[in-house]
Amino acid sequence: xxxxxxxxxxxxxxxxxxxxxxxxxxxxxxxxxxxxxxxxxxxxxxxxxxxxxxxxxxxxxxxxxxxxxxxxxxxxxxxxxxxxxxxxxxxxxxxxxxxxxxxxxxxxxxxxxxxxxxxxxxxxxxxxxxxxxxxxxxxxxxxxxxxxxxxxxxxxxxxxxxxxxxxxxxxxxxxxxxxxxxxxxxxxxxxxxxxxxxxxxxxxxxxxxxxxxxxxxxxxxxxxxxxxxxxxxxxxx
Amino acid sequence: xxxxxxxxxxxxxxxxxxxxxxxxxxxxxxxxxxxxxxxxxxxxxxxxxxxxxxxxxxxxxxxxxxxxxxxxxxxxxxxxxxxxxxxxxxxxxxxxxxxxxxxxxxxxxxxxxxxxxxxxxxxxxxxxxxxxxxxxxxxxxxxxxxxxxxxxxxxxxxxxxxxxxxxxxxxxxxxxxxxxxxxxxxxxxxxxxxxxxxxxxxxxxxxxxxxxxxxxxxxxxxxxxxxxxxxxxxxxxxxxxxxxxxxxxxxxxxxxxxxxxxxxxxxxxxxxxxxxxxxxxxxxxxx
Numbered sequence: 001x002x003x004x005x006x007x008x009x010x011x012x013x014x015x016x017x018x019x020x021x022x023x024x025x026x027x028x029x030x031x032x033x034x035x036x037x038x039x040x041x042x043x044x045x046x047x048x049x050x051x052x053x054x055x056x057x058x059x060x061x062x063x064x065x066x067x068x069x070x071x072x073x074x075x076x077x078x079x080x081x082x083x084x085x086x087x088x089x090x091x092x093x094x095x096x097x098x099x100x101x102x103x104x105x106x107x108x109x110x111x112x113x114x115x116x117x118x119x120x121x122x123x124x125x126x127x128x129x130x131x132x133x134x135x136x137x138x139x140x141x142x143x144x145x146x147x148x149x150x151x152x153x154x155x156x157x158x159x160x161x162x163x164x165x166x167x168x169x170x171x172x173x174x175x176x177x178x179x180x181x182x183x184x185x186x187x188x189x190x191x192x193x194x195x196x197x198x199x200x201x202x203x204x205x206x207x208x209x210x211x212x213x214x215x216x217x218x219x220x221x222x223x224x225x226x227x228x229x230x231x232x233x234x235x236x237x
Numbered sequence: 238x239x240x241x242x243x244x245x246x247x248x249x250x251x252x253x254x255x256x257x258x259x260x261x262x263x264x265x266x267x268x269x270x271x272x273x274x275x276x277x278x279x280x281x282x283x284x285x286x287x288x289x290x291x292x293x294x295x296x297x298x299x300x301x302x303x304x305x306x307x308x309x310x311x312x313x314x315x316x317x318x319x320x321x322x323x324x325x326x327x328x329x330x331x332x333x334x335x336x337x338x339x340x341x342x343x344x345x346x347x348x349x350x351x352x353x354x355x356x357x358x359x360x361x362x363x364x365x366x367x368x369x370x371x372x373x374x375x376x377x378x379x380x381x382x383x384x385x386x387x388x389x390x391x392x393x394x395x396x397x398x399x400x401x402x403x404x405x406x407x408x409x410x411x412x413x414x415x416x417x418x419x420x421x422x423x424x425x426x427x428x429x430x431x432x433x434x435x436x437x438x439x440x441x442x443x444x445x446x447x448x449x450x451x452x453x454x455x456x457x458x459x460x461x462x463x464x465x466x467x468x469x470x471x472x473x474x475x476x477x478x479x480x481x482x483x484x485x486x487x488x489x490x491x492x493x494x495x496x497x498x499x500x501x502x503x504x505x506x507x508x509x510x511x512x513x514x515x516x517x518x519x520x521x522x523x524x
Contacts, residue, residue: 052420054416054420073419073424074419074420075419075420075422075423075424075425076424078419078420078421078422079422083421084420086417086420090414090416090417090420091413091414092409092410092413092414092417093413094409094410094412094413095406095409095410095413099406099409102403102406103403103406103407103410103421104421106422150421154421154422
């Protein structure tokens with residue numbers, strides 16, 4: 001049995017004629033929190049979508065818990081205890097906050113439910129005040145909290161957050177980071193796409209830098225510190 | 238108009254409106270949730286009516302025939318969605334129209350081949366064949382009251398499922414953001430099959446239960462389809478609540494127009510639609 005929860009092996013992903021990912025490979029150990037960094041348009045979101053099967057890589061393989069999942073449709077991958085908070089947060093305009101949480105709630109594939117409706121509201125007390133509001137009536141920060149809460153209610157083993165704090169006010173960001181820390185304590189493996197290198201460095205166990213569809217750096221926080229200058233240059237606009 | 242006549246017409250209008258709702262709710266549900274414009278929706282109304290005719294004669298039981306006809310309609314719905322509609326989700330409405338118009342021709346040909354073109358009728362089930370006295374001189378058939386009660390029951394049931402169950406939440410979520418529903422681990426393919434099959438079964442059910450009060454003739458499906466489109470447009474595309482209000486409005490206006498303005502009755506519902514669209518271009522309840 002491998003202790004990697006996820007292995008991405010040389011994936012090439014294309015949108016029509018444009019070649020986005022050029023053989024991306026990395027592995028993530030169980031229970032680790034991993035950052036994926038890179039400038040806009042470098043292939044971070046495409047990497048996540050390739051892992052989830054939302055886009056289909058032309059070649060390469062994705063192994064989840066040691067098994068190839070390339071043939072599975074997205075919903076089946078999710079049923080194997082993956083949760084995804086997409087960029088844009090994926091709110092439903094016609095569902096209330098409460099309904100967002102209710103419709104997503106389920107035990108994981110082993111029949112466990114670490115996260116419950118009550119627990120999510122405890123972690124995100126702001127949502128408690130907005131239960132009857134529609135998803136799209138919330139502020140950006142509240143939407144992100146709802147999107148994370150909804151993802152947690154599926155009781156995932158692997159949580160994938162795209163643009164975790166983009167466009168949010170500093171105080172809200174801090175709240176989101178605090179929650180991600182709490183999630184980390186529960187042992188859920190997490191992939192976070194974000195640009196805030198300072199927070200990521202203290203929060204994450206492993207860091208991946210993607211430049212032009214290739215992994216240019218993959219290491220722990222210590223290695224990140226040693227290569228900080230290079231990484232910051234790669235992230236600078 | 239005399240009070241008693243008014244009352245009878247009002248009841249007729251409500252009953253017709255509720256039946257229209259049954260058909261229109263399926264049409265608007267499939268459009269709202271799946272983005273599919275199913276012109277063969279009216280054909281399912283016709284097929285339902287002919288199936289209940291066939292099985293009522295065969296089994297000698299109207300109620301057994303209702304169950305068989307509904308089951309067959311649901312199977313037809315599943316087959317159409319799984320083998321045909323499934324290819325159209327990413328195409329535009331024109332392709333959907335082409336396919337579903339083709340289905341109308343196929344259903345009509347099948348109807349004509351199996352049952353012929355002469356008008357047919359289904360007996361009102363004995364249990365409900367009596368009438369009740371409304372006023373001293375006016376009686377109203379129990380079966381028509383039964384139709385109204387059934388339709389209201391189904392409307393309440395739909396309202397409950399859509400607003401209060403996990404399935405209903407998933408259906409609404411699918412209307413809002415299909416991809417995200419899939420991202421939450423829901424098999425959207427199965428969800429769509431269920432919605433489509435339920436949608437066409439509602440249409441067939443309307444045909445089934447109205448068979449004892451209408452005559453079964455070729456083209457009955459198209460006529461109901463057009464009225465349904467009027468209902469769906471007035472109510473707001475994709476809105477079930479809108480379909481309910483609009484169906485009652487259309488049913489009542491159409492019924493009274495045929496009594497009060499017999500010469501103009503065929504155009505009144507279109508005038509109503511035009512009038513409403515002037516003030517509410519998206520329909521009464523925009524989805």
